Amino acid sequence: MASPVKPAVSVRGLHKAFGARTVLDGIDLEVEPGEFVALLGRSGCGKSTLLRILAGLDREVGGEAEVPGTVSIAFQQPRLLPWRKVWRNISLGLHKPNGRAIALKALEEVRLTDHADAWPLTLSGGEAQRVSLARALVREPDVLLLDEPFGALDALTRLAMHHLVEDLWARHKPAVLLVTHDVDEALLLADRILVLDEGRIVATHHVALPRPRRRASVVEQRTRVLADLGVDVEEAA
Amino acid sequence: MTLSIAGVAARPKTATPVQTRKFTLPLRWISPVALVLLWQLASSTGVLSPDKLASPLTVAQAAGELVADGQLGEAFAVSITRVLFGFLIGGFAGVVLGLVSGLSRWGETLLDPPVQMLRTLPHLGLIPLFILWFGIGEEPKLALVAAGVAFPLYLNLHAGIRQTDPGLVEAARVLGYSRFERIVHVVLPSAVPQTLVGLRIAFGTAWLSLIVAEQINADAGLGFLINNAREFLRTDVVVVGLVVYALLGLTTDALVRLLERRILRWRAR
Incomplete structure (x- = not known):
């Protein structure tokens, strides 16, 4: 993809092994500023490892992973400091004088x-x-990494969160990398879906459906993405 | 109409747990009070000779006299000063060592092995050495209390720091916390609950160390009061001294609990 804008994320030939086990086996990836990308795959396919590398939490890797702008992250577990009040959890690490006001504004958005x-x-x-x-989001990141942030939530809360994330993304326009194993979630939210398997990107799907998307509108493409994950839904239907 | 009846009917239900609570506390006092009465009975009938153990009434009387003539107050002040200074010295050592070995890898490599070895020594067994080193004045008493305090504080602070959730530290790193901020907002707060456990143990050992230390040649303090009373077969005074020791231990324990409730209020739902 030739683009005049510098990519928000650029990864070339990324390798990662834990001992003898290769987790990422030559990943190439570029994410445009403001693009919403979903990394889809089974547990253990390396998607979370990729995210950790992009977050700067793992630097012992082969290849290149470049994230020139600011990065922020939300994990599957919220990982809030239980001994700091909610607003302090948001403002800590920001290093801005009016932390409370900024935190309150961010809380208003959610x-x-x-x-x-x-x-x-x-x-x-x-x-x-x-x-x-x-x-x-309060860090106004260029890249927002979401590591299965809805994985531990109940189905109803998850639906509400999908809308919230789409809404926040539309407002702040960071590049988003969402790690998930939920095909519907990926189809509802992402511009592009990358299917990961055994440390490689095995398929790319561009989702051109208009937003906001509804479940019914994604059904057709769902079958094709599931086929890439090795799930045959025709059989079940 | 039905609604208002339901409202009235619901009231006694909410009152029930309060009532049972009111009754359980006095119920728990039945046997201790009975034991004291039995003790008094045994003394009054002469079954228990005052040379072995004075009666509760005599003890109460002795306590009143000791308070009135200022002896108890003086002994109390001396003993509590010993614990306070011993605690400060030992607490300072335990906290500084615990922080260094908890927060730095080199600190742990160099400090933790010797401290872990020394902690296996029963610190009360150090009395002969402390007497040789410090004589028989105040110093060996302070040293014994300090040794009793330093180890539990060190061990629990160190363990608390090690137990920090790596997930929280990771999140803090991505979110832009400096190293100092990670320590102040993530690592140290997560070590606090375990450190408070250490503090309670430390107070327990502090009083125990004091009691043992005051057996060695004390010329003032609660231990002196007790030893002096022994020579005159005043079991009532001995018991008064023991009761004061117990009350002091209970007081510091309650203080730490209070501190716990205040500091760990984030845990409450």
Whole structure:
């Protein structure tokens, strides 16, 4: 893809092995600024490892992984500091003088202003995950990494979170890399879906459907993506 | 109409747990009070000779006299000063060593092995050495309390720091915390619960160390009061001294619990 804009993420020939086990086996990837990319694959396919490398948490790798701008991340577990109030969790590490005001604004975006002075352990799973999103976005990242952030939520909360993430993405326009094993989630949210298997990108799907997408509109493409994951849904139908 | 009845009917239900609670506390006092009464009975009937153990009433009387003539207050002040200074010295050592070995890899490599070896020594067994090193004045008493305090604080602070959730540290790194911020906001707060456990143990050993240390040639303090009373077969005074030791231990324990509730309020739902 020839683009005049510098990519938000560029990865070339990325290798990673834990001992004898190769986890990433030559990944090439470019993400445009503002693009929403989903990394789809089974557990153990290397998708989370790729995200950790992009977050700078793992530097012992072969090949190149470049993220020139600021990076922020939300994990499957919210990973909030239980001994700091909600607003402090958002403002800590920002190094800005008006931390509380910034945190309150971010909480407004995830509709949790009332919980600014709550202890994180008093929040529900969905609320904690929304705080974690607010904390990630308040850094105004060029690249937002989402490591299965909806994986631990119940189905209803997950639906609400999909809308919230799409909404926040549309407003802030970071490049997003979403790691997931949920095909519907990927189809609902992403511009591009990369299917990972055994440390390689085995398929790429561009999702050109208009937003906001509904479940029914993605059904056709769903079958093709599932086929790349080795799941035959025709048989089940 | 039905609604208001339901509202009225619900009231006694919520009151029930309070009532049972009110009753359980006095119930728990039945046997201790009975034991004291039995003790008094045994003393009054002469079954228990005052040379072995004074009666509760005599003990209470002795306590009143000791308070009135200022002896108890003086002994109390001396003993509590010993614990306080011993605790400060030992606490400082335990916390500094625990921080260094918890936060730096070199600190752990160099400090942890000797401390772990020394902690297997029963510190009360060090009395002969402490007497040789420090004589029989205040110093060996402070040293014994300090040794009793330093180890539990070190061990629990060190373990608490090691137990920090690596996931939280990782998140803090990506979110732009400096190393100092990671220590202050992530590592140290997660070590606090374990350190408070260490603090409670440390207070326990501090009092124990004091009691043992005051058996060696004390010329003031609660231990002196007790030893002096022994020579005159005043079992009532001995018991008063023991009760004061117990109350002091209970007090510091309650203080740490209070501190725990205050510092760890983020845990409450």
